[in-house]
Amino acid sequence: MIKTLFTKEFLDSIRDKRSIFAALLGAFLPPIFFAAIMTFTLEESTSVDELYISIENQQQAPHVVALLEQSKILHADMPEAGKTFELDGESLEHSKITLTFADDFAQKMEQGQKATITLLADYSKKGSREEISRIKTVVNRYQSQLVTMKLTARGISPSLLSPIHIEENDTSSPSSKSALILGMLGVMILVAAFVSSTNVAIDCSAGERERNSLELLIMQPVSTLQVVIAKAMNTAFFGAVGATLSIVLTALVIPFIPLHKAGMAFNFDLQLGLTIWLLLLPLALFAAAFQLAVAFHAKSFKEAQSYIQYTIMVPVFLPMVLEIMNYKNAALSYIPIFAQQQAISQLIRGDLESYLPFVGGSIITIIVSFAIIKFTANSLKSEKVVLGL
Amino acid sequence: MLQVNNLVKHFGDIKALDDLSFLAEDGQITGILGPNGAGKTTALRVLYGLLEAEEGTGLINGVDSQVSPQLARKEIGIFPDKFGLYERLTAREQISYFAGLHGLKGKEKEQALDDVIEKLDIADIADRRCEGFSQGQRMKVIIAQALVHQPQNLILDEPTRGLDVMSTRILREILLELKQQGKCILFSSHVMQEVAALCDKVIVVANGKVAAVGTPQELCERTGKTEFEDAFVALIGSDEGIAA
Numbered sequence: 001m002i003k004t005l006f007t008k009e010f011l012d013s014i015r016d017k018r019s020i021f022a023a024l025l026g027a028f029l030p031p032i033f034f035a036a037i038m039t040f041t042l043e044e045s046t047s048v049d050e051l052y053i054s055i056e057n058q059q060q061a062p063h064v065v066a067l068l069e070q071s072k073i074l075h076a077d078m079p080e081a082g083k084t085f086e087l088d089g090e091s092l093e094h095s096k097i098t099l100t101f102a103d104d105f106a107q108k109m110e111q112g113q114k115a116t117i118t119l120l121a122d123y124s125k126k127g128s129r130e131e132i133s134r135i136k137t138v139v140n141r142y143q144s145q146l147v148t149m150k151l152t153a154r155g156i157s158p159s160l161l162s163p164i165h166i167e168e169n170d171t172s173s174p175s176s177k178s179a180l181i182l183g184m185l186g187v188m189i190l191v192a193a194f195v196s197s198t199n200v201a202i203d204c205s206a207g208e209r210e211r212n213s214l215e216l217l218i219m220q221p222v223s224t225l226q227v228v229i230a231k232a233m234n235t236a237f238f239g240a241v242g243a244t245l246s247i248v249l250t251a252l253v254i255p256f257i258p259l260h261k262a263g264m265a266f267n268f269d270l271q272l273g274l275t276i277w278l279l280l281l282p283l284a285l286f287a288a289a290f291q292l293a294v295a296f297h298a299k300s301f302k303e304a305q306s307y308i309q310y311t312i313m314v315p316v317f318l319p320m321v322l323e324i325m326n327y328k329n330a331a332l333s334y335i336p337i338f339a340q341q342q343a344i345s346q347l348i349r350g351d352l353e354s355y356l357p358f359v360g361g362s363i364i365t366i367i368v369s370f371a372i373i374k375f376t377a378n379s380l381k382s383e384k385v386v387l388g389l
Numbered sequence: 390m391l392q393v394n395n396l397v398k399h400f401g402d403i404k405a406l407d408d409l410s411f412l413a414e415d416g417q418i419t420g421i422l423g424p425n426g427a428g429k430t431t432a433l434r435v436l437y438g439l440l441e442a443e444e445g446t447g448l449i450n451g452v453d454s455q456v457s458p459q460l461a462r463k464e465i466g467i468f469p470d471k472f473g474l475y476e477r478l479t480a481r482e483q484i485s486y487f488a489g490l491h492g493l494k495g496k497e498k499e500q501a502l503d504d505v506i507e508k509l510d511i512a513d514i515a516d517r518r519c520e521g522f523s524q525g526q527r528m529k530v531i532i533a534q535a536l537v538h539q540p541q542n543l544i545l546d547e548p549t550r551g552l553d554v555m556s557t558r559i560l561r562e563i564l565l566e567l568k569q570q571g572k573c574i575l576f577s578s579h580v581m582q583e584v585a586a587l588c589d590k591v592i593v594v595a596n597g598k599v600a601a602v603g604t605p606q607e608l609c610e611r612t613g614k615t616e617f618e619d620a621f622v623a624l625i626g627s628d629e630g631i632a633a
Contacts, residue, residue: 004489008478015477015518212473219437219469220490221462383440 001222005230009204013234019199023238026195027245030188035253038181042258051131052076052085053097060105064117064142068099071138095131097121112150182266183323186276186344189246190337191316193280194287196242198308201235201291206304215386224380228292228373235288243280247273266348276344279358282365283340287315289372296376296385333357336365390415391465391542391575396435396445398428398597405431406442407597413575413590415541418568420588421577424625428597429577430470433546437467450541463491466535468545474519474527481506481515484534491538505533509563525556532563543567545576549583561587585617595625 013019055075058065065075079085079094086092098120102108108115117139121128148158208214217227251268259266294311298304319341322332332338339361346352379385391413398406406428413419421429434440436447438458447454447461454461475483481502488498506515509529514522519530528548535543543564549557564574564587578584584591585605593600593608601608601624605617612623 001490001492004486007489008475008482008486011482012475012477208473211476212469212471213475215439216467216469216472217490219439219462219467220487221459221492222490223459383434386439 001226002230002233005222005226006233009230009234010237013200013203013238016199016203019203019238022199023196023242024245026198027192027242028249030192030195031185031246031250031253034185034188034250035257038257038259050074050092051134052092052094053099053131053135054078054094056098056100057103057105058101060101060103061109061117064101064139067142068135068138071134073135073138095121095128096125097128097131097135099135182348183326183345184320185250186341186348187316187320187323189243189250189276189280189344190283190319190341192246193239193243193284194291194312194315196246197235197239197284197288198291198312200238201231201288202295202301202304202308204231204234205292205295206298206301209386210301218380218386223377225374225377228377228380232285232288232292232369232373235292236285239284239287240281243284244277247277247280272347275347279340279343279362282362282369283337286336286365286369286372289369289376290315293372293376296379330357333361334364335361336368339365390448390450390573391419391436391544392448393432393436394446394448396432396442396447398431398435398440398442405597406435406445409445409594409597409599411592411599411602413542413573415573416568416571417589418564418574418576418587419590419592420584421575421592421594422579422581422584422621423577423594424579427594427625429579429594430546431597432594433470433544433575433577436544437462437465463538464540465542465544466538466540468531468535468543468548470546472527472531474522474530476520477518479516479518480511480522480526480530480533483519483530484537487534488537493538501537501539505537508536509533524551525553525559528552528556528560532560536567540572542573542575545574547578548576549578549580557583581618581621593621593624600624 049072051073053073053075054077055065055068058075068074076085076087076092076094078096078098083093083096084091085094098118100118100120102116102118105115105117119132119135121132123129123132144161147161151158151161205214208217218224251273254266254268290311291308294307295304298307315337319337322338322341323345328342332342334357339358343352343358343361392411394410396406396409397404409428409432411419411421411432421432423429431440435442435445436449436454438447438454438461441455449461450464452461452464475486478486484505485498485502488501493501506512509532511526511529511533514526514530519527522530532548545564548560552560564576567574568589576588589604590602591605591608592602601611603611608624609615609617609620612620614620614623
């Protein structure tokens with residue numbers, strides 16, 4: 001009986017373009033989204049952009065200009081209007097900062113007198129402080145080199161100028177740096193299990209009622225429990241396929257994320273992928289049971305959509321918050337969704353101590369899913385739910 | 390055989406069924422005639438075991454549908470009030486699904502499918518998806534899925550609604566043939582001519598109660614009217630809104 005019910009549900013869903021599209025979107029979007037954000041953040045944090053300023057009287061201090069160029073601070077003529085100028089056919093932004101060496105700069109330097117550099121900038125402009133300090137750093141470095149050389153020439157140790165030495169040590173290890181980022185990856189895969197099955201869940205519950213075929217189905221000699229189990233199996237199947245695709249895609253995109261730029265190393269191997277996959281199967285069932293319960297209690301397809309939009313916040317945002325806080329508690333391993341989040345998070349970080357809580361968590365997830373299915377089946381006996389009153 | 394005894398059912402403050410009883414026998418077409426909102430669909434839903442009545446019983450071949458709905462439903466084919474086809478399935482898959490729900494399997498199921506498809510003359514649309522079917526084609530698919538397991542009882546809730554003349558005639562022929570086979574057919578309608586032309590027994594329902602029972606002729610004689618429509622108006626009280 002379940003086979004007959006399931007076959008029909010599956011045929012009905014697999015031919016629904018919207019369901020297929022939503023499932024694929026749910027599977028593909030999270031990893032791509034993740035990869036894009038990661039790549040962007042890493043590029044942003046590690047690379048320094050060229051800064052274009054106007055440097056007047058360059059012939060007075062070719063050394064300083066060379067040093068500035070090494071630090072990617074380059075000369076460009078001040079654009080006549082606007083902020084951008086053309087260079088090799090590319091449109092670039094000018095910082096509107098002017099650095100002018102005094103006319104007697106070279107002469108004064110030679111005589112060992114104070115030479116003047118004028119820095120002309122709008123200090124209130126957004127980001128100008130950072131740009132100015134970049135320029136000042138270069139000039140100061142040149143200055144201190146000069147001082148060191150002059151003192152050395154006079155037989156004085158340059159260390160007199162800096163009696164204190166600050167030693168900086170970064171204690172973050174490559175794996176702990178990547179932990180938060182990779183933890184987010186785990187949350188993304190969790191989300192796929194939910195999002196991929198949402199449309200199927202709504203279509204076969206609120207949708208089926210809206211198309212007037214639910215009532216006729218309930219009038220057949222089948223129990224509501226059989227009906228809901230078949231629908232949950234089908235919905236879970238889509239969630240599981242979505243999660244599987246998501247894991248595969250994640251494994252494929254990870255090599256393209258420039259993790260090495262942030263000094264991270266992460267190996268998404270087959271064993272890790274399979275373990276995560278096994279953890280997600282009970283979650284797909286839970287997601288199906290949960291979304292079916294919500295959708296059956298909505299009056300229409302649209303209402304079901306908006307209910308699920310809100311209820312899906314729970315499985316999406318709570319694990320994300322826990323992930324950011326890096327909150328760990330043994331009890332969490334026995335609550336559906338959190339069990340999976342904790343397990344995946346620990347697996348990815350490589351600090352999983354025992355599989356036992358997660359086997360327990362998976363079993364509890366399955367039990368809770370069946371309890372929700374039973375609840376939905378019972379409520380299908382009520383005329384309110386069947387007729388959508 | 391279909392039977393309901395003393396059904397009472399409220400929706401909020403509204404009394405939908407008020408001590409309603411009737412009997413539909415094998416080898417007969419029994420019509421339930423009543424204005425919109427008389428309680429026809431509600432009574433049938435109680436009979437399927439879909440709704441629970443506060444009082445009374447619904448019996449299908451003697452099985453109480455409130456007590457063991459699944460057993461009782463095995464003996465009926467239903468043409469429901471609102472019917473939706475699975476638009477993404479073909480007609481054959483749709484009928485096959487319902488055959489499966491009634492426990493048909495393998496060769497037996499295929500044979501039943503072939504028989505019912507031939508009988509309703511829908512071989513040309515059997516392998517097309519249901520989306521885009523006309524009302525007449527939809528009606529035939531629904532009848533086919535109601536008959537595929539060869540139930541003793543067939544219940545039709547306003548079957549001719551939205552059908553053209555040709556489809557209505559086909560339906561009428563099918564019902565008469567089933568009657569010849571000794572099946573029990575119960576059908577609700579608010580269309581007078583249809584009931585008068587087809588039914589051996591008419592149960593007139595109004596306000597959740599049975600207003601009269603008899604053959605169309607008997608009802609006309611009893612009210613002293615020559616036209617069945619006039620008889621109907623006289624039976625349910627002239628202040629009722631009815632659809633001709």
